[in-house]
Amino acid sequence: MDVRELVGQARQGRPRAVARLISLVENAVEHAENAANAAQAAGSAGGDPAAPAAASRTLREAMAELATGAARPHPARVIGLTGSPGVGKSTSTGMLIRAFRRRGSTVGVLAVDPSSPFTGGALLGDRVRMQDHATDPGVFIRSMSSRGHLGGLAWATPQALRVLEAAGCDVILVETVGVGQAEVEIARLADTTVVILAPGMGDGVQAAKAGILEVADVLVVNKADRDGVQTTVRELRNMTGLVETPWRPPIVTTVASKGEGADDLLAALDKHQAYLEESGEARRRRLARARDEIEAIALAQLRSRFAVLHGDRLDALAERLLAAETDPYAAADDLIAALR
Amino acid sequence: MDVRELVGQARQGRPRAVARLISLVENAVEHAENAANAAQAAGSAGGDPAAPAAASRTLREAMAELATGAARPHPARVIGLTGSPGVGKSTSTGMLIRAFRRRGSTVGVLAVDPSSPFTGGALLGDRVRMQDHATDPGVFIRSMSSRGHLGGLAWATPQALRVLEAAGCDVILVETVGVGQAEVEIARLADTTVVILAPGMGDGVQAAKAGILEVADVLVVNKADRDGVQTTVRELRNMTGLVETPWRPPIVTTVASKGEGADDLLAALDKHQAYLEESGEARRRRLARARDEIEAIALAQLRSRFAVLHGDRLDALAERLLAAETDPYAAADDLIAALR
Numbered sequence: 001m002d003v004r005e006l007v008g009q010a011r012q013g014r015p016r017a018v019a020r021l022i023s024l025v026e027n028a029v030e031h032a033e034n035a036a037n038a039a040q041a042a043g044s045a046g047g048d049p050a051a052p053a054a055a056s057r058t059l060r061e062a063m064a065e066l067a068t069g070a071a072r073p074h075p076a077r078v079i080g081l082t083g084s085p086g087v088g089k090s091t092s093t094g095m096l097i098r099a100f101r102r103r104g105s106t107v108g109v110l111a112v113d114p115s116s117p118f119t120g121g122a123l124l125g126d127r128v129r130m131q132d133h134a135t136d137p138g139v140f141i142r143s144m145s146s147r148g149h150l151g152g153l154a155w156a157t158p159q160a161l162r163v164l165e166a167a168g169c170d171v172i173l174v175e176t177v178g179v180g181q182a183e184v185e186i187a188r189l190a191d192t193t194v195v196i197l198a199p200g201m202g203d204g205v206q207a208a209k210a211g212i213l214e215v216a217d218v219l220v221v222n223k224a225d226r227d228g229v230q231t232t233v234r235e236l237r238n239m240t241g242l243v244e245t246p247w248r249p250p251i252v253t254t255v256a257s258k259g260e261g262a263d264d265l266l267a268a269l270d271k272h273q274a275y276l277e278e279s280g281e282a283r284r285r286r287l288a289r290a291r292d293e294i295e296a297i298a299l300a301q302l303r304s305r306f307a308v309l310h311g312d313r314l315d316a317l318a319e320r321l322l323a324a325e326t327d328p329y330a331a332a333d334d335l336i337a338a339l340r
Numbered sequence: 341m342d343v344r345e346l347v348g349q350a351r352q353g354r355p356r357a358v359a360r361l362i363s364l365v366e367n368a369v370e371h372a373e374n375a376a377n378a379a380q381a382a383g384s385a386g387g388d389p390a391a392p393a394a395a396s397r398t399l400r401e402a403m404a405e406l407a408t409g410a411a412r413p414h415p416a417r418v419i420g421l422t423g424s425p426g427v428g429k430s431t432s433t434g435m436l437i438r439a440f441r442r443r444g445s446t447v448g449v450l451a452v453d454p455s456s457p458f459t460g461g462a463l464l465g466d467r468v469r470m471q472d473h474a475t476d477p478g479v480f481i482r483s484m485s486s487r488g489h490l491g492g493l494a495w496a497t498p499q500a501l502r503v504l505e506a507a508g509c510d511v512i513l514v515e516t517v518g519v520g521q522a523e524v525e526i527a528r529l530a531d532t533t534v535v536i537l538a539p540g541m542g543d544g545v546q547a548a549k550a551g552i553l554e555v556a557d558v559l560v561v562n563k564a565d566r567d568g569v570q571t572t573v574r575e576l577r578n579m580t581g582l583v584e585t586p587w588r589p590p591i592v593t594t595v596a597s598k599g600e601g602a603d604d605l606l607a608a609l610d611k612h613q614a615y616l617e618e619s620g621e622a623r624r625r626r627l628a629r630a631r632d633e634i635e636a637i638a639l640a641q642l643r644s645r646f647a648v649l650h651g652d653r654l655d656a657l658a659e660r661l662l663a664a665e666t667d668p669y670a671a672a673d674d675l676i677a678a679l680r
Contacts, residue, residue, distance in 0.1 A: 060669040064667035064669065068664050069664070085424060085425075158668070159668070290657075291654055291655065295646055295647075295672075297669060299639055303635065314631055315627075318631040319627065321407065321634065324409070326407070327406075327407035328403055332638040336641060
């Protein structure tokens, strides 16, 4: 099947075409990582330099077709869900899938959490629960195991979102594990970022310290049938009370495993969506996302050139750095000069 | 104080000079992030484009001085510690500090975990415990809150390591939170990567799925006074038994809060160090680290050029992408062309 045909089928919402296009994105990240790592492993015979180029030619064609084709009347709403392992991110994602489906919205799910049941990382019970949606033609679920460093997530996610949007998804839920860099990246990608917490363990304090609160548009305290929920809510309320922004993140309590709080969460999401549109913030976020995507692709292309075309020079510079014959900044300048 | 003097004082192991140099590294990351973000925020007046350049001039001078100065007889041993929140990473770090100090080694600690007590993220009790080492002139503790995306960790950590090595540290412990990208990055930076787990919760399975086991040189099951430790050890043994590599990661049980297992852990670390030297892997890892550092600096420089020098072009390309007038790959090519 040629690229145009594949894109055409994805536009009709054919799940297999959607899956193949997202695999193209994922494979391209992996190819680029492998090429860089293979070029790096001294004496390695692996890493066919032609392979990543070929993968990206198809991907380039697909993205060109998708990006410049007929525009949709409404862009998809991108909702990011993040939180520490164990707070119930996947259960919350499941609850939101059902809630949006009840409204008749088509839902895409992109799981970039390696411990998520969507990516095969969780226990069997969870995976079985996800099968609920396997036969629903209004739900597209895809996982991405983008573990590579240097912005693999920033590079791949917008492209996967474009595929799901073209397939007609009204809402796209992006689930990431929220410790460290991921939640910052997702906040830049999503229209609305939902930070999920669970009661106890000073989770609120931890979240604040880790900077998670800075990126939250909506705060969810899940497992609200457990002890300590009021303490956590109070802690969060004190923290969000200090924030001087036009949008103060609402705090919603849920018991996602029982579907409790789904309506409240949906209402909070809608309120944020309305704020985004009214304030012009929606367009600003979409522009930032486009900017990030272009920049991430450019940097990935440059990194691939360093590894594939200038691997020998990089090796020689690394040897000289170890031998104290150069310093890292002079070596980097030398590497950049190789691009010319 | 000029840069040469500052570096001279750091070489004598003066804590304040060491701290100032590492702050230089950290500030440069933050400047670069802020510049990129400020350039991105439409209509923002912030982000003095001269500021990051100035910050990196001092840093460049310092790194040139450090990298090409008199080489030390032995490079520092870099030991990475990673694991999910709650497994006892910081307590284990504390146990290792004491163990290496008993041997007379000088120890540096670099905490890049936002929830670590070293970075101020944990509860008061932990922080008080860390004060144990505050008055020991043989211990340097520094935290880095490098939360930025696109390889902030890959960029900053090798430079901070160079400062601690110059200050005479025999051993440098790098602590990161181990969910997602961080543990892959640290494995590329460290000579030995220690993955810490705790019994229960199918932690072993989770670790395997998340790819943590792939990067482990030594596995620690901490909190070994709890139920389920034998199950976790058995699970891990089954998994590492499948690995066909010249080095099979040993599994050590510890109760770090009581200092139990410190000698076993030290023995496992020494055995891995001996393996690294005998196999030539030590040199290979140091070369890979130098390569990564040079590449990360080059990419950060290029990213900064995109943001500062070509921000308008990037904005215009993002507008065209949203309007379906270009595709992301063509836009990225256009951006790269601006570098010429």
